[in-house]
Amino acid sequence: MKILLMGNPNVGKSVFFNRLTGANVIESNYPGTTVDYTKGYMRIEGEDVEIIDVPGAFSLEPKDKAEEVAAKMLRENRDATVVCVIDASKVERGLYLALEIMEEGYPLVIALNMWDVAEDKNIQIDVARLKEILGVPVVHTVAISGEGFRELVSKIKETVPVEMDKIIKRAGGEA
């Protein structure tokens, strides 16, 4: 089994990676720096699982080197489950990427990270409703403290691909 950690730049993907694998990778993402991916392993229910820390991207339509690598990694790992890390205080653009990934047919789990920051900013997110519309697990997390990780890991094997038409209908739009 393979897990791709994806999300916008600076949402905490590498902190996620370190926490899940027990590694201690320090990554940066300055414009112009070579942007690459990191690979590690963790165990879920006795199975060795490969985790790939994918460079940050806003969209699967690449505009820069990091996004090129991200889109390529996704397409080269058709059998992967994606953990989409979203900054809970900037949900809209995170969901844009998540939906793009789901549209490609990948099973996905959403981690609303930096939940504490969103709370401080008084941002309220209806997680239950989001789950219901999207049809995928949505977990709120604080990567630096580890809050929500046990739940997140338990959902990784549960998620399945969702059809876009169904999401549009559940959101009240016209398919």
Next chain:
Amino acid sequence: MRKKLSEMLYGEEGMVTSIEDELKNKVAGMGIRVGKKLKMFTRQPIKGPVVVEVDGANTSLGLGIADKIMVEVEK
């Protein structure tokens, strides 16, 4: 008043009214779409990029892109 995003002044706020079609997907990933509220944060000199605030996050846009986004500026 309607103007190009590139013409917004420092500190001005407005709502996106139109985006050129071929750009729509490009900027959607950064949270910019029709109906979205923006605030001009910085305009870099010498035809440099503009930085706008969207949903509490700062996003920079090249001048070429900012020229193709129309905004209704609040008075």
